[in-house]
Amino acid sequence: MSTRRTAPALATVLWLAATAASAQDAHEHAHAHAGMHADHSGHRPPAGAEETCDDTHRGASTSRPDGRCARRELGGEAAGHLETAHPERRPQAGVEGPRTDALPSSGHVAPPPPAAAMHAMTAAEMIDVMGMDDRASWSLVAFDRFERVERGALAWSARASYGGDVDRFAVRTEGERVDGRAEHADVELLWSRALAPFWDSQIGLRRDFGEGPERSWAAFGVQGLAPYWFEVGATAYVGEQGRTALRAEIDYEWLLTQRLVLQPRLEINAYGKRDPAAHLGAGLSDAEFGLRLRYEIRREFAPYIGVERRQRFGATADYARAGGESSGDTQCVIGVRFWF
Known part of the structure; x- marks a missing residue:
């Protein structure tokens, strides 16, 4: 009975002794590490001298101008791997690396200067070189509607223009073709000039053809982008024998x-006087x-479907x-709908 009671007590004593020894070893190790750190921090190289890092395994040393050791910063194994995998990144004698202290706080690096510097220019020359006076010309061809109508007709509405942002030459046409012949169509040749931002005035000629007599008109109009x-677009026409017409569109x-x-x-057409030959009445026509x-x-x-x-x-x-x-x-x- 006495042996069974003594064994647990003995085991408890041995466990307490082992725990105390482990705590003492940890305390001594921490103390030694702190002393080593103090020893290294107390032996800095003199001002102006570079700190070197000896690599006992490779017999080489690396240094950095800022006084920090690359191998101590990365660790011996990491630095060795860096040199092996990326030999182009090894420090070279007499060549300084990028100066991080010269970078702005944002980290942005300015691009290199142009290969060929431009000579000094007057304001007029600069405007001409940079094209800043809206004189550049550009062209556009657009079919706003090119469609097959339910009853088999082919209808279109197209425009083309060439010029700058202020003055442009424009061609507009719209019509409908049935059974291989134009049922009604017109073509307009216009000179367009900017009046205000998003608004242009237009002046030119219009020619009607198709069924009935052909008519010629002088055209005066305005088009642009309204609020919302x-x-x-609205165009007034003056024709032969005192005929007048008005076309207005909004989309x-x-x-x-x-x-x-x-x-x-929405499009509406109105005429100032009756034209029986063209089957048109006075006032609001269609x-x-x-x-x-x-x-x-x-x-x-852009392909589309619709109803009209x-x-x-x-x-x-x-x-x-x-x-x-x-009626x-x-x-x-x-x-x-396409344009180019």
Whole structure:
């Protein structure tokens, strides 16, 4: 019985002794490490001298101008791996590394100077070289509508222009082709000049062709971007024998997504006097309202589907009914919008 009671007590004593010895060894190791650190910090190289780091394994030494040891900073194994894997990064005698103390706080490094410096120029020469006076010319060809109408007709509305931001030469055309012949169409040649930001004045000529007699008109108009991003255009025409006409258009682009665009559009036409040969009455002649949904595969190319309602009014509607046509109709359209 006495042996069984003594064994646990003896084991407890031995465990306490081992724990005390481990604590003493840890204390001595920490004390020795602190003394070594104090010894190293107390023996700095004199001012102006570089601190060297001897590599006893490789017989080489590396130094840094800022007084810090690269091997002590990285550790012997890390520095050795750096030299082995990246020999181009080894310090070279007489070559200083990049000076980090010269960099701005943001860390941005300015690009190198240009290879060929520009000579001193006057303000006029600088404007000419940099093209800062809006004299640069550019061209554009755009088919806003190129579509197949439900009853088999091919309809289009296109424009082309060339010039600068202030003065431009423009060509506009729109019409409808049925059974291989133009049912009605017109072409306009215009000179466009900027009046104000987003607004241009236009002056030129218009020529009608298709069914009925051909007519020529002088054109005076304005177009631009109205508040809330409405595209607006209005053109007045003066023709032969005192004929006058007015065309107004307005459309809006509603971005459902960055590529899916819904575009409502309204166009109205009015004439100052009756023209029986062209089947046109005086006053409000006709109006078109369309709604088109396009998907811009690219900004320059967008197929679309839509619906359009055309309504004739007054004597123009009477001429249409007399010719066996309806005064108004609604049609589905499918087409593509592109520009370059």
